[in-house]
Structure formats: structure tokens, C-alpha cells
Amino acid sequence: MTMSLGPYAPFIVTSYAAAALVVALLIGWVIIDYRNQTERLRQLERSGITRRSARSAVDAP
Amino acid sequence: MWGTYWEWDARLTSVLILFLMYLGLMALWRAVEDPSRAARAAAVLTLVGALNLPIIKFSVDWWNTLHQPASVMRMGGSTLDKAFLIPLLVMAVAFTLLFVTLHLAAMRNEILRRRVRSLQMMQASRVAFSSGVGTGSREENASKGAA
Structure with missing residues (x-):
């Protein structure tokens, strides 16, 4: 069963496609940003730079 | 429309x-x-x-x-037909939930970004301390930095 969109079909389809693209880009942006930040944090911690709270937990007897 | x-x-x-x-x-x-x-x-x-x-x-x-x-939020009720009003409200709730989710995820990213920034500053100050920059006078530090 197909839905007949009439003469406004190009406008409707373009609008839905644009909205879906923007939402997908937003979700992708947030996911990629999270991966980048966790990777940079991991690199810094690997090179021995840690937060004071993490250091005190390690240094504690 | x-x-x-x-x-x-x-x-x-x-x-x-x-x-x-x-x-x-x-x-x-x-x-x-x-x-x-x-x-x-x-x-x-x-x-x-x-x-x-x-x-x-x-x-x-x-x-x-x-x-x-x-036509939606007005005194005397909505003038929209239910066939339009219900999908409109469902999508409004859906996009609000999507916005809240993305906003929370972006806040988490911002906290991580600030943590990275403070660690990078800590790293820079350690490098400066170990190379002796920052322990002398302003003129001495400037000449060390230039060297």
C-alpha cells in the first residue's frame, strides 16, 4: 500500500529527509565528540597525567 | 501547508x-x-x-x-482536528525527549572536555617546571622561553 502525497510530494519528502539528516548529524556529532574526548583523556592518563582525586586514590595506603 | x-x-x-x-x-x-x-x-x-x-x-x-x-494552546481548546493534533503532540513529546537525551550527552562531553583541558594545563605546567621555566623572574623566564 503506497500513500499518495499529491502535488506536494517533493516538498514533503524533502522536508522529512532534511529533518532526518539533521537529527542523524546531531546524534553522530555527540557520539564522535564523546569518543574523541575519552580518547584524549585516555592518552593523557597513559602519559602519567592524572586527576588529583585519581592520584590520591592510588597513593592512599 | x-x-x-x-x-x-x-x-x-x-x-x-x-x-x-x-x-x-x-x-x-x-x-x-x-x-x-x-x-x-x-x-x-x-x-x-x-x-x-x-x-x-x-x-x-x-x-x-x-x-x-x-490553534493549539489557546483559551477554549484546540481548533485542530484530532487526526492532526494527536500526531503533533506525539512528535512534540518525542522531539523533547530526543533533545533532553542529546543535551545530557552533550553535557557529559563538556565535562570530559573540561577535564581534558585541566589535565593538559597540568601537563604544560609540569613541562614548564621540569625545564625550569616559571621558577625565575619574568625576564629570566622570557629568556628561557625564547631559548
Whole structure:
């Protein structure tokens, strides 16, 4: 069963496609940003730079 | 809906201004390097921009342009047919939940970004300390930095 969109079909389809693209880009942006930040944090911690709270937990007897 | 892609209609124009304000806010946030100064400037711009919200809401009542007068949230109930009103409300709830989810995820990213920044500053100060920069007078440090 197909839905007949009439003469406004190009406008409707373009609008839905644009909205879906923007939402997908937003979700992708947030996911990629999270991966980048966790990777940079991991690199810094690997090179021995840690937060004071993490250091005190390690240094504690 | 109204047979046009764009019209200088009161609602469309006021929402366009809101969109431009969002872009300005993002540009301002990225233009200032110090996060606390950027946050203060962004907060001021946000408060000024909030004045646009009631203008957007009441624009359709104040100016008689292409957009119809208020038809969902109005005294005496909605004038929309249920066939339109229910999907509209469902999508409004769905996009609100999506926005809240993305906002929480972006807040987590911002916390991580600030943590990375403070660790990088700690790393830079360690490098400066181990190379002796920062322990002498300003002139001595400048000459060490130049060397």
C-alpha cells in the first residue's frame, strides 16, 4: 500500500529527509565528540597525567 | 501547508531570528578561549535572546500575516482536528525527549572536555617546571622561553 502525497510530494519528502539528516548529524556529532574526548583523556592518563582525586586514590595506603 | 517555501511572515521571521541567535551563541562560545569567560558572555546573550520567546509565541496574534492565529494552546481548546493534533503532540513529546537525551550527552562531553583541558594545563605546567621555566623572574623566564 503506497500513500499518495499529491502535488506536494517533493516538498514533503524533502522536508522529512532534511529533518532526518539533521537529527542523524546531531546524534553522530555527540557520539564522535564523546569518543574523541575519552580518547584524549585516555592518552593523557597513559602519559602519567592524572586527576588529583585519581592520584590520591592510588597513593592512599 | 501554506503553499510557499518562505514568506516574511511574523512567526517564520521571529523563528529565523531565534535560529540566528543560536548560531551567534555557538560562535560566541567558541570564540572565547577561557571557558568561564565564554560561559558568562553566553549567559548574557541567552538572557537577551530569551526576550524573543514571548515574541515568537504571540507573533501570530499581534501581526496578522500568513500563519494562522494560535490553534493549539489557546483559551477554549484546540481548533485542530484530532487526526492532526494527536500526531503533533506525539512528535512534540518525542522531539523533547530526543533533545533532553542529546543535551545530557552533550553535557557529559563538556565535562570530559573540561577535564581534558585541566589535565593538559597540568601537563604544560609540569613541562614548564621540569625545564625550569616559571621558577625565575619574568625576564629570566622570557629568556628561557625564547631559548
